[in-house]
Amino acid sequence: MEERPFSDISYDQYLKEERLMGSRCKECGALFVPPRSICVKCYGSEMEWVEMKGKGTLAAFTCITVAPPFMIAQGFDRKHPYCSGVVELEEGARVDARIEGVDASKPEDIKMGMPLKVKFLHWGEGENQETFLAFQPA
Amino acid sequence: MQRKRKLGRGVAVVGAGMSKFAMFRDKDSKDLFALAFRELLASVDKGVDPHDIDALYLGNFSNDFFMHQGHWGPIISDLIGFTPKPATRTEGACASSALAFREGVFAIASGFYDIVLVGGVEEMSKRSTEEVAEGLALATVPYEGRVGFTFPGVFGALATAYFAKYGATREHLMDVTIKSHSNAPLNPKAQFPFSIRDMMNTKAESAKKKGIPIPQWEDEKSFLRDPRANPVVAWPMHLYDCCPISDGAACMLLVAEELARDFTDNPLYVIGIGQGSGKGLHAAENLTSMEATKYAADEAYGMSGLKPEDIQFSEVHDCFSIAELIHIEDLGFFKPGQGYKAVAEGLTRLDGPMPINTSGGLKCKGHPVGATGIGQLFEVWKQLRGEAGERQVLKKDLRIGAAHNLGGTGGTCTFVILERR
Numbered sequence: 336m337e338e339r340p341f342s343d344i345s346y347d348q349y350l351k352e353e354r355l356m357g358s359r360c361k362e363c364g365a366l367f368v369p370p371r372s373i374c375v376k377c378y379g380s381e382m383e384w385v386e387m388k389g390k391g392t393l394a395a396f397t398c399i400t401v402a403p404p405f406m407i408a409q410g411f412d413r414k415h416p417y418c419s420g421v422v423e424l425e426e427g428a429r430v431d432a433r434i435e436g437v438d439a440s441k442p443e444d445i446k447m448g449m450p451l452k453v454k455f456l457h458w459g460e461g462e463n464q465e466t467f468l469a470f471q472p473a
Numbered sequence: 474m475q476r477k478r479k480l481g482r483g484v485a486v487v488g489a490g491m492s493k494f495a496m497f498r499d500k501d502s503k504d505l506f507a508l509a510f511r512e513l514l515a516s517v518d519k520g521v522d523p524h525d526i527d528a529l530y531l532g533n534f535s536n537d538f539f540m541h542q543g544h545w546g547p548i549i550s551d552l553i554g555f556t557p558k559p560a561t562r563t564e565g566a567c568a569s570s571a572l573a574f575r576e577g578v579f580a581i582a583s584g585f586y587d588i589v590l591v592g593g594v595e596e597m598s599k600r601s602t603e604e605v606a607e608g609l610a611l612a613t614v615p616y617e618g619r620v621g622f623t624f625p626g627v628f629g630a631l632a633t634a635y636f637a638k639y640g641a642t643r644e645h646l647m648d649v650t651i652k653s654h655s656n657a658p659l660n661p662k663a664q665f666p667f668s669i670r671d672m673m674n675t676k677a678e679s680a681k682k683k684g685i686p687i688p689q690w691e692d693e694k695s696f697l698r699d700p701r702a703n704p705v706v707a708w709p710m711h712l713y714d715c716c717p718i719s720d721g722a723a724c725m726l727l728v729a730e731e732l733a734r735d736f737t738d739n740p741l742y743v744i745g746i747g748q749g750s751g752k753g754l755h756a757a758e759n760l761t762s763m764e765a766t767k768y769a770a771d772e773a774y775g776m777s778g779l780k781p782e783d784i785q786f787s788e789v790h791d792c793f794s795i796a797e798l799i800h801i802e803d804l805g806f807f808k809p810g811q812g813y814k815a816v817a818e819g820l821t822r823l824d825g826p827m828p829i830n831t832s833g834g835l836k837c838k839g840h841p842v843g844a845t846g847i848g849q850l851f852e853v854w855k856q857l858r859g860e861a862g863e864r865q866v867l868k869k870d871l872r873i874g875a876a877h878n879l880g881g882t883g884g885t886c887t888f889v890i891l892e893r894r
Contacts, residue, residue: 343615369616394634394760395630395631395633395634395754395760396629396630396633397622397625397626397627397629397630397633397707397708397709397710398629398705398707398708399621399622399623399625399626399629399706399707399708400704400705400706400707400708401602401603401606401623401625401706401707402603402606402621402623403603403606403607403610403618403621403623404603404604404607405607406621407603411621413704416705416708417621419620419621419622419626419630420630421630421634421754421755421760429755429756430616430755431616431617431619431620431622431753431754431755432620433620433621442705442708442709447633447634447637448637467619467620467621468620469620
């Protein structure tokens with residue numbers, strides 16, 4: 336079906352198109368998100384693209400007040416923290432993502448294991464536009 | 474399964490030096506390495522002629538980013554008059570100098586060199602906290618950095634997973650911090666040579682002088698719970714869960730085992746040396762353990778024939794309080810999920826059965842990232858030779874100590890076991 340290489344560049348392109356994609360080994364069935372071109376389970380050489388449903392649960396998270404410059408540029412700082420986390424997808428793989436729709440200044444209220452659904456955060460204009468993977472409460 | 478590792482010939486440590494770790498306005502990387510090197514020369518009991526040293530291996534993570542200057546091998550080689558002998562820089566994020574140590578050991582074990590200088594240096598404090606956070610985040614895995622994870626952020630996420638799995642809380646992280654700070658005043662090279670109680674007194678006195686209300690804290694934990702005293706950095710990592718931004722340098726002199734007694738009657742022998750690599754957080758099988766640490770430990774234990782209970786004390790990479798808990802479990806000192814209880818019970822204190830981070834750890838001693846690995850081994854050197862002063866581990870027949878160093882968010886881990894015979 337899809338002809339794109341199994342790479343981080345393709346993963347990012349798909350995110351721009353609001354699709355969360357991984358690769359699956361045609362030989363052993365192992366799933367990788369983000370995609371891998373080499374199956375590190377069986378070293379099979381044939382992969383196929385699979386689209387994730389975009390549902391998962393919160394496996395780990397943090398609320399960051401001391402932000403790096405590119406996050407400060409997006410409006411975050413010590414008074415405006417943001418949440419990043421690890422999301423366990425329904426399909427089994429885990430991904431790193433921004434966690435939106437939670438109050439990052441009240442981390443005690445953010446529940447581990449909470450159900451989440453995917454959200455695509457677009458930032459910037461035109462050719463410079465970037466898309467960040469995010470999840471929000473389902 | 475690992476094949477049992479062994480060195481082609483034995484390697485001994487016969488000298489060591491370390492600068493103080495701190496934020497230096499008036500000293501750069503060269504000045505700091507010169508301090509460490511001078512101390513090393515003085516530490517070799519029977520003396521060493523620097524002209525006899527065959528090669529330099531130097532760990533440095535990110536002076537390229539922090540100081541806009543790369544290629545530090547020859548710069549340091551020139552500083553100490555080694556040119557035209559070879560100088561090789563090793564990079565493994567915060568484990569950069571542990572890799573230099575390892576390469577130095579292998580260079581001697583292979584028979585190629587007899588006498589090697591290994592060291593590390595880093596200069597970080599001339600940048601803002603945000604810039605340092607950005608620089609260090611270069612060593613996260615790409616997927617982590619892109620969604621905003623900083624270093625404290627990744628470890629904060631690990632902490633939430635550890636809490637959820639084992640029932641630990643922030644209070645248990647405070648036990649780690651209070652323990653490290655209780656060792657730090659005994660280490661003259663520590664960046665923060667004070668206890669939490671000392672800090673509380675300093676803050677109270679400062680308030681009194683300024684004529685503002687004097688803060689009232691019942692005990693160390695009430696101080697650490699106070700968000701004004703201990704603000705959040707990347708929840709649940711607060712200021713006192715995080716190692717500081719530091720400058721510093723450290724170095725060691727390695728020689729072939731058969732030459733050791735020419736330099737000192739009190740050498741230390743490298744009996745276990747392990748290294749592992751790890752995936753990013755999202756791909757880890759287990760969010761409360763680091764595969765690279767476990768692999769490094771297996772290599773070092775297998776090579777030495779020792780078990781975790783044979784290690785008498787250890788430096789452990791506590792870049793964040795949660796890291797110390799995870800690693801004392803991964804290294805086998807305590808069972809999974811038991812590390813936080815062990816620290817709460819005082820088992821890892823200086824006078825406990827398994828002293829961890831007698832130096833004060835990265836939290837208090839400081840963490841100039843490229844110098845840290847050999848800085849940790851410097852503490853093992855001091856302890857095993859009975860030269861640790863007020864923080865000396867007072868066990869009978871102290872012979873075996875270890876150091877665990879971590880780079881990135883678990884991407885590179887090393888574990889080294891040294892023995893005094």
